[in-house]
Structure formats: structure tokens, C-alpha cells
Amino acid sequence: MYDYDAFDRAFLAERNAQFRQQVERRLDGSLTEEEFRPLRLMNGLYLQLHAYMLRVCIPYGTLNPQQMRQFAHIADTWDKGYGHFTTRQNIQFNWPKLKDVPDILDSLGEVGMHAIQTSGNTIRNTTADHFAGAAADEIEDPRPVAELIRQWSTDHPEFQFLPRKFKIAITGSPNDRAVTRAHDIGLRMVRRGAEAGFEVLVGGGLGRTPMLGVVIRDFLPKRDLLPYLEAIVSTYNVMGRRDNKYKARIKITVFENGIDRFREAVEARFVETRREFSGVDQQILKGIEAQFAPPAFRDAPTDAFDAALAADPAFRAWAGTSLAGHRAPGHAIVTVSLKAHGATPGDATSAQMRLLADLAERYGHNELRISHEQNVILPHVHKSDLPAIHAALAGAGLATANVGLISDIIACPGMDYCALATARSIPVAQAIATHFQAIGLEQEIGALKIKISGCINACGHHHVGHIGILGLDRAGVENYQITLGGDHTETAAIGERAGPGFAYDQVVPAIERLLRAYLANRKAPTETFIDAFRRLGPAPFKAALYPAEARDAA
């Protein structure tokens, strides 16, 4: 993992000192809210529905136990004892007081963390595959490059006032777990012969105009990454629209100009930026790469794991959903579900954070990850340690065996917290999870991605859910649109709207009708919902969602 150097620490200390003064001046009345608002947003501080909210960046979703413990400390000292992990691999504290925020930022600074560029029209946290550095299917760990991008984009003087916010995602694996096609720039590591490089995608994004990114470069040599990114972002900075907020994202720039014209402009700018990069970025990258050297994986028998699998059905169920293939023999990647049935997706208490930190320290080579699916990952675990880890997680309410199932729902904070929301998301997720557990269909339904957003901005990724749910305000009443057939992986697809929306209390019955139709129509239990949807098309699912309309048409 990357450790802050003296430059990073000095930069952060200075920014935090500046913000402390800005808060003081707001509190003594010398700054108006209009003057203060852009300053607090630059430091990740929002004013939400019931309170301030501080969004803290977790660079590319990687953190160490000390940092996780600091989150627990912040939650206990200045918040309400919990934190909310987001779809952008960040953490949000929902209840800080304005006067405490400078202390919180100093506290984050102690462990090399901050909230800079978690808001505003800047380059946001670069998100990455949460299995990076561990996945069996990986070409290369993308995180050193993600860290290089972090250093390049943080406080980049040219990119502090872009037309709109800008999000980059990176994966080192052909199996895309970072939703790269739904980002302003998506980077996929590829090889051409022996040479490592990137396939570069541009112009993806969800929100009110969902679009999938298109390839702007099918192979970019690794050494050209920063000059090429600089060329894309500076081209967008000039060509992007500033007259209409809803047409300001790069996806619209690419769409309106066409990829060929946009590419031409980028390539022309790249000729200049390439000259300007003297190679110092490659020296810095070498230093970063050394800090991401893989841990010393141990070679040990896995008998304890095999014995627990055979003897303990609870362990077997958990292992069946929570483990992914690791590149080192005898090891596994553990996904810890933050989706206990009825719990708020992505929330962790301070006690749970401390336990996860302890487990990472004791069994996991001091590494933790946050996934965009709002779960926590222990990326490097020897299988013989899994029974002990499972027992410890179970004691803290963290051993729910539901990763990848219907209750493993992505949900944005929605109108329970967010000032932009048009309807609630969290209670819908809670109701779906508890209902399908109660009727005993969760295992039967199997692999399924439900994603819920409480407004059209789509923080809950509803467009790329197998089943997407979008909460809207229809004439002063909460109303939920359902989309079908979305896909967040390397075969990304935007789901299509099934039909008219449903009232708040009709969402769960609608989802149940939909899934009973799936169970009735699937070829075999091995055919997942999304596979059945692709084979059958939307008709049988729409008929299940809208039985009255189907009858009328008959």
C-alpha cells in the first residue's frame, strides 16, 4: 500500500489548516454561505437533509487497518457510531457538526486520508477493481497506476473547475468488477505481446442520460497514460458544455461531437502533453509500484478449511457466497457482506470496523478493500484461517451468506439523507432483503443484482442492475420505476424500463411477481435471472409485473 511521504503530509496539513480558518470565518459571520459553500465542497463537506455529511476518499477502495480504526474513532467521537460505504468506494459520515469538521480532517490526516475532491467539478476518487492485486484472473495490479492518477489529479491546477465532475475507473482484469464502461474514463489493462498497456474508454456514465463508454484507444502504452489522460481531460475542459449542467458531462461532449472528432482533438492535444511529460511520472510510478509489492503468501495446508466445509453447514453456505479465487495457491479473497437482512446497505458500526481492522491485521496482510457494491473485502487470506475469520465475523453480525444474492443490494442513501433525492432507497432495499429471506426464496433465486437509486443521478447504479429500481416523485408521492436487463460487468448494458412505476408499498410485490416468473420460466436452476432475461426477452417479465395490462391485451 502507498504510504504518504513528507510532501503529501505537508500538503494535507496546509489544506486542513486553511479549511479550519474558513470554518472559523463562516462561524464568526465573515463568510456568507454563498462564499463558504464552494470551500466546504472542495473539502467533501455537504449539507444534506438533516445534517452535514462528510465524504471521505478511500483511494481506489484500498485501506489499511489503522485507517479503518480511524474511521471507527471518528464515528464514535464526532458522529453516531457508524459510517456508510458508498458505490464510489468512499465513506460518508452522516452527522458531523460544522465546528468539528476541522478536527475530523486532522484526524484523517494522521492516517494519510482526506476528503479533498470528493465533491465539485474535479477529478474524483479513481475507483478500481476491489479484488486488485489478489484476483486469479488479473493481468496486473492496477492500483499503482490508480495512485499515480491520484497524485496527478489531486489539486491539478488546470482541472479544478471542469465543466462537471469527472470519474475514472480502472481494472487490471478482463472480468470487469469496476464498471469501467459507466465512467467518464474507463481504463482496462491489456497486453500487446509482452507490452502492458490500456484499452481506454471514454464517455460512459449513468445519471439522467445513461451511456456506455466507447473505446478511444484500443492500446495505450503504460508509459503514455498520464499525458493521454491529461489530453482527454484538457480537451473536455475546452469542448465540454458549460451552458447546461445536464449536458456538461464528457459523455455528452463525446456524443454531440462524435467519438472520431473527439478522438482527433485528444490526439492533437496528446502530441503536446506527451512532450511536456519529461518521464518524471514514470520514476514516481516505479516508487509507487515498489510500495504495492505483493505480500509474502504462505505455503501451508488447507485441511482446516476442508474440514470446516465438510462439518459446518453455516460455514459452507458462507464460503459458497463470500469467497473468490485468489492468485496465490491456498488463498482466497473474502467479501464481507455489509448487507445483513434488514440492515442499511453499506453501513458498518465502529465495532464492526474495528473487528475488520483486527482481522486484516491478524489474517489479511494488513489490507482491506471497499467494493463499489458496498461490501468490505479481505483480499489476502489463507484458507486455513477462514474458519476463525468466519467465527469472528459471525460474532459481529458480519457473516451473512448473501454476497451476490438478491439481498446483496446496492442502494444510495436516498431521501433518508440526501438533499438531491426524490424518493427513499434504503427502506426499499431493507424490505426486499427481509421479504425474500422470510419467504425462503433467496437461495432458490441465486445470483442476482438489484440496484436502487433514490433519484435520476443514479448513485445506486440502477441502470446496470439486473433489476434496477429508481425512486421518483410523482405528483408528491414516492414512485418507483423498474428497469430490467442491466449489466455492470465487461458485457455492460443499460437496463430497459419495464413500464409504469410502482407505489412505495407495491415495489416488493412487483419484484416477487417478477422473480416468480423467472423461477417458472428458467431452463434449469443453473440459468441465472440475467441469462433467462437475455434468452426470453422482457415479455414474460413485463407480463408478470403488469398482470392487469397483460390480461387486457389478451
Next chain:
Amino acid sequence: MSRQFTPKVVTANDLLEGDVIYLTADDRWTRAHHEAELIEDEAHAQLRLLFAAAQSDRVVGACLADARPGPNGPEPVHFREVFRARGPSNYPHGKQEVAHV
């Protein structure tokens, strides 16, 4: 004929805490919706909003929200205002905390 004026309350967020607050008839800020002044006259509403917005060292984002009379005082009309007046639905936090009242 002009559209009939819907009764309003003046609401904002507290600068220090961020909590939802309402302007009372006697110029205080309260955290309880039912203690707010129910404004039934459009011109008076604009004056009260100006009075609220001028207090930028205490409140953020003062605005008018639809309300209606109830047995214990004004009640919110839109569901967003219901949630603002009550707090989140997933935890008994904010205004739902006993210690906070």
C-alpha cells in the same frame, strides 16, 4: 384570477448542527414543525423569508415549504418535508432521538 396561496412555513438548516429548523411567529427558530408559524398570506410569507435569509450567521438555505393546519400546529404536506420534519427511516436518529428533543 390568481392562484390561491398555499399556506407555508419558513424552514432552513441550522448552521452549526445542520438540523432542520423552522421559524416561529415570535421570531425564534424551532426544531419542531408544529411550532412553526403557519403563514397564510403571500406577502407576509415573502417578508418572513427575507427576515430568515438575513440571519446567515445562524441558518442555511432558508426557504418556504407548503404546510397545512393540524390539531397540534402546522403539518408538512409533501413527503420530503415529512422526512425533514421527522428524520431518517433507517435509524432513530436526528429529531427522533429522545435526547435531542
